Amino acid sequence: MFLLLPFIEQGNIYNLSLAPDPFNGGALAYSEYGVGNGTAVNDETQHGLAPQSNIKVYVCPSDPTYQTGPVGPWQETVGSYAINGQVFAANRWQTNYGTFPAKIADGTSQTIFFTEKEAVTLGSCPGNIFALGYNYWWDWGPTLAQTSLDWGSQPAGVGFFYPQITPMPVGQACGNQPSTGHTGGIMVGMGDASVHLVAQGISPQTWWYAFTPAAGDILGPDW
Numbered sequence: 001m002f003l004l005l006p007f008i009e010q011g012n013i014y015n016l017s018l019a020p021d022p023f024n025g026g027a028l029a030y031s032e033y034g035v036g037n038g039t040a041v042n043d044e045t046q047h048g049l050a051p052q053s054n055i056k057v058y059v060c061p062s063d064p065t066y067q068t069g070p071v072g073p074w075q076e077t078v079g080s081y082a083i084n085g086q087v088f089a090a091n092r093w094q095t096n097y098g099t100f101p102a103k104i105a106d107g108t109s110q111t112i113f114f115t116e117k118e119a120v121t122l123g124s125c126p127g128n129i130f131a132l133g134y135n136y137w138w139d140w141g142p143t144l145a146q147t148s149l150d151w152g153s154q155p156a157g158v159g160f161f162y163p164q165i166t167p168m169p170v171g172q173a174c175g176n177q178p179s180t181g182h183t184g185g186i187m188v189g190m191g192d193a194s195v196h197l198v199a200q201g202i203s204p205q206t207w208w209y210a211f212t213p214a215a216g217d218i219l220g221p222d223w
Contacts, residue, residue, distance in 0.1 A: 015030075017033075019031055048138075064170045106209075117142060122175075144177070165183070
């Protein structure tokens with residue numbers, strides 16, 4: 001999400017974030033940890049320039065949990081969308097990123113790149129410790145379905161990612177699952193730049209197949 005800033009008319013924030021990257025041996029880089037004066041903070045618990053910025057395009061008008069300004073334990077800004085961790089690895093130690101579009105062997109029109117995830121998700125997530133509860137857009141928090149973070153890699157684990165569309169108390173979705181303020185379905189952005197409203201009746205298997213970019217699976221008739 002941070003690296004997209006120059007392409008969504010937020011280049012000023014991106015350019016001012018040039019600083020030594022504490023996670024890259026101090027090398028100069030455009031980093032979400034840059035504070036705007038050529039220096040960098042040490043980690044996610046301190047405030048960089050980007051994490052303090054409200055990015056309007058990352059906010060869904062139908063997200064009932066969104067709050068403007070710094071929120072949560074880190075006092076940073078949040079967003080309403082998530083990335084597919086099967087496509088975009090958020091783990092900073094992972095190096096097998098692959099190339100686009102060759103990595104998307106199942107087809108860009110068949111693979112979810114982005115989906116909705118409410119800004120505040122403080123509900124229960126059984127069996128998983130990575131549910132922070134605040135969708136900090138600039139960090140790995142918006143990542144869903146990433147195998148290297150033990151978030152599942154097969155239909156049997158799809159319960160962590162099944163879209164939460166059924167009405168629930170505001171802010172009580174699970175932070176490891178897609179969630180939305182819409183009542184009829186959840187919006188997803190595909191690899192070919194198309195946007196779809198996925199109905200809440202979709203099967204867990206089809207939903208998971210849409211997340212896998214190169215598993216050789218075919219989306220079901222309920223897609």
